[in-house]
Amino acid sequence: MAASLSSIGNVRVLSALAWSSSLCSFSGSRGLHVTVSCCKNRAARIRVGKGDKPVTYEQAHHPHHIGHRKGWLSQHTSNLKGEDGAAERTVEDVFIRRFMFGTFHGCLANEIVIKRRGNLLNVCAVMLQKLPPQKFYFLIGYTESLLSHFYKCPVKLEIQTLQDKIVYKYL
Amino acid sequence: MASRTSKTFLSLGRINIPLLGLNKSSGKATYATALSINFSSGNKGLPDRGGRGPFVRRPRREAGEPRTGKMPVDQDWTAVYPSAAPFRPGSVPLPVRMGYPVKGGIPPEKKGNLELIKIPNFLHLTPAAIKKHCEALKPFCTEWPSALETDTKCDEHFPIKLESKEYVSAGPSLRNPSVRIVHLRVKLSSLNLDDHARKKMIKLLGERYCKNTDVLTIKTDSCPLRQQNYDYAMYLLTVLYHESWKTEAWEAQKTVADMEDYSWEDSPSQKNILDVLLRMKVAGEGDGEEVRQQLLGRKDVQDYKDSVTRLKNEGESESSMLQYKEAVKKVFNM
Numbered sequence: 001m002a003a004s005l006s007s008i009g010n011v012r013v014l015s016a017l018a019w020s021s022s023l024c025s026f027s028g029s030r031g032l033h034v035t036v037s038c039c040k041n042r043a044a045r046i047r048v049g050k051g052d053k054p055v056t057y058e059q060a061h062h063p064h065h066i067g068h069r070k071g072w073l074s075q076h077t078s079n080l081k082g083e084d085g086a087a088e089r090t091v092e093d094v095f096i097r098r099f100m101f102g103t104f105h106g107c108l109a110n111e112i113v114i115k116r117r118g119n120l121l122n123v124c125a126v127m128l129q130k131l132p133p134q135k136f137y138f139l140i141g142y143t144e145s146l147l148s149h150f151y152k153c154p155v156k157l158e159i160q161t162l163q164d165k166i167v168y169k170y171l
Numbered sequence: 172m173a174s175r176t177s178k179t180f181l182s183l184g185r186i187n188i189p190l191l192g193l194n195k196s197s198g199k200a201t202y203a204t205a206l207s208i209n210f211s212s213g214n215k216g217l218p219d220r221g222g223r224g225p226f227v228r229r230p231r232r233e234a235g236e237p238r239t240g241k242m243p244v245d246q247d248w249t250a251v252y253p254s255a256a257p258f259r260p261g262s263v264p265l266p267v268r269m270g271y272p273v274k275g276g277i278p279p280e281k282k283g284n285l286e287l288i289k290i291p292n293f294l295h296l297t298p299a300a301i302k303k304h305c306e307a308l309k310p311f312c313t314e315w316p317s318a319l320e321t322d323t324k325c326d327e328h329f330p331i332k333l334e335s336k337e338y339v340s341a342g343p344s345l346r347n348p349s350v351r352i353v354h355l356r357v358k359l360s361s362l363n364l365d366d367h368a369r370k371k372m373i374k375l376l377g378e379r380y381c382k383n384t385d386v387l388t389i390k391t392d393s394c395p396l397r398q399q400n401y402d403y404a405m406y407l408l409t410v411l412y413h414e415s416w417k418t419e420a421w422e423a424q425k426t427v428a429d430m431e432d433y434s435w436e437d438s439p440s441q442k443n444i445l446d447v448l449l450r451m452k453v454a455g456e457g458d459g460e461e462v463r464q465q466l467l468g469r470k471d472v473q474d475y476k477d478s479v480t481r482l483k484n485e486g487e488s489e490s491s492m493l494q495y496k497e498a499v500k501k502v503f504n505m
Contacts (some may be wrong), residue, residue, distance in 0.1 A: 057270055058285055069271040069291035076341040082349075085342045110285045116341035117255060124257045124288050129234070153343045160255050163234075166283040169273050 046171055059109050076116040080108040089116070091148055092151060096123060106130060111163045121151060124158045128165065136161075219248065238263030249303060258287040263294065310374040330361035335397055352392040353402040359385050362412060370431055371422075372415035378420075433483035436475045441467075444475060451503075471501040 044063050046055055061070050074093045078086040093114050100112050104127060113124040123143075127136070140157050147155040218304040242251075251262055268278040269286045281287055319325050334354040338347040357482050358378070364372060372387075373380055380387050389407055391400040435441055445463055466472055478495040485491060 054481045056285075057279060059422070061271070065271075071286055073289065075289075078340070078342065083340055085340070085344070089342060109283065113257070113285065113288050115257070115291075118341060119338065119343060122257065126283055126285065126288070151343060158259075160259065160261075160283070160288075161234075166279065168270075168279060 012143060014088040014137075031135050033104060037118075048171050051170050053171045054165070055169055056110055056165060060168045060171070062115060073111050074114040083101045092121075095150075096147065099147070100143070103139055109162055112161045121147070121153055123147075123155065126160050129161050129163060232430075239264040247299075248297055249295075249300045255295050258292050258294075260284070260287070261389040326358070326361070331355055332356045333401065333403075333404075339358075348479050351395060351400055351405055352390065353397060354399040355389040355391070355401075355408065357387050357408065360389055364412075364415065367418065368415040373431065374409060375411055375415060433480055435480050440479050441476070444472065448472075448502070471498065475502050 046053070046059050058070070065071065074089075076085075076089045077083050078089045096114060097112050100123065101108060104125070107127045107130050109126045109128050115122040115124065129138075136159070140159060144155050144157050215330060238261050258281075261282070263281070265281075267281045268285065269281070270279045270283055271277050288429040318330065332355070334356070335352065336349065340347065340483075359369065359372065376387055379389060380463050389403045391407070394400045394403060444473070445466055448466055449462070475498040481491050482495055
């Protein structure tokens with residue numbers, strides 16, 4: 001939400017600057033380039049606190065540990081050299097994560113892992129046993145059929161359930 | 172509102188069932204029995220509180236023992252993982268641990284471990300599974316023809332080699348524009364060319380010809396379809412072959428600078444060596460055509476001719492320089 005608002009603001013600032021710089025180009029003023037602040041040192045990090053906050057493995061490791069201590073949540077061939085479709089796959093991934101978060105509200109124990117095997121979209125999730133199994137079955141079927149209609153490809157949901165969230169450490 | 176949404180869910184179920192192969196009766200029954208079980212204790216009027224509060228609907232069913240506890244040692248593993256599937260801790264009877272340990276701790280266990288789910292696993296490709304795959308594929312395989320045992324025989328019967336690539340990627344679309352590229356490779360020695368045709372062909376090919384391997388490579392990617400590119404490549408080969416056999420009128424104007432190989436006859440080197448020998452008065456007589464012919468026939472002059480031709484054609488190397496040195500020493504009697 002905040003990112004989208006600031007990006008709109010960013011576009012407005014840049015267009016205003018472009019307009020103003022084209023007007024006063026004869027007077028020789030220098031252009032100013034501004035970007036929205038990226039906060040790269042605060043992204044996806046849970047700050048160390050009193051020691052009573054339970055944190056999963058995924059949350060405990062910061063983004064610079066990806067590739068070293070963490071794997072990738074989403075795998076597809078579009079990020080390889082010479083392959084295209086990376087943007088479409090990323091947008092699909094973002095939508096699928098929000099959809100799952102909303103459909104299985106409060107039941108997700110951890111992040112969602114998305115794997116693509118050719119045409120097949122494999123969504124793996126670890127869930128808490130908050131709903132009775134029949135509701136789970138219904139929501140799984142609903143998700144699979146809705147997503148396969150959206151993306152015109154077979155979508156498979158692989159769900160594992162746990163009693164409680166697995167705590168890696170307390171921050 | 173609720174009734175409308177429930178109708179849409181039911182209608183969704185009915186539409187999707189033939190596509191996804193769901194059992195029609197079970198889809199309806201699941202929805203119906205969920206309602207009946209939840210309100211079986213007679214609290215039909217009260218909203219669902221999820222098992223909390225004074226009105227507990229039914230005792231929460233505990234999860235049973237995972238399948239790993241009931242697996243015999245000699246089970247058929249291909250039945251547990253028949254195809255590619257993510258890691259299921261309840262189905263894999265191994266005490267696997269994965270992850271960076273907490274300080275003073277050990278890697279987290281497999282239960283609920285997202286790292287094990289993230290990575291691709293090959294649990295469905297054990298040797299037993301691969302043996303089953305091979306057995307299933309064997310009826311569709313045929314023997315390699317016995318007349319094509321060696322590579323040379325393959326080259327002899329099939330001199331033209333075509334190469335094109337297929338691409339598999341993850342995504343809803345099969346299409347890849349690089350699929351249309353076709354490479355055609357032929358050895359010039361397998362084509363029926365005489366000397367003039369071969370030289371003309373090499374000139375026409377330019378950089379498509381590799382001198383070391385004597386292979387001509389034609390790469391076509393200008394047409395949108397692979398079939399069209401293949402036809403174009405075959406057409407190019409045909410045209411090259413026929414054109415190189417024809418002799419045009421302007422080919423008679425070929426100069427020494429156009430020649431591919433160095434030839435010693437009528438070259439400055441021949442003139443120079445004959446002039447030097449005549450001046451040294453080796454033959455003893457004056458200048459004349461027969462004297463020149465006689466000089467040319469001498470062995471050391473022939474050796475000199477071979478060494479110079481070799482130097483010019485093959486370039487400089489240890490052995491060719493040595494040969495030139497020996498020939499020069501012999502000619503000048505050093």
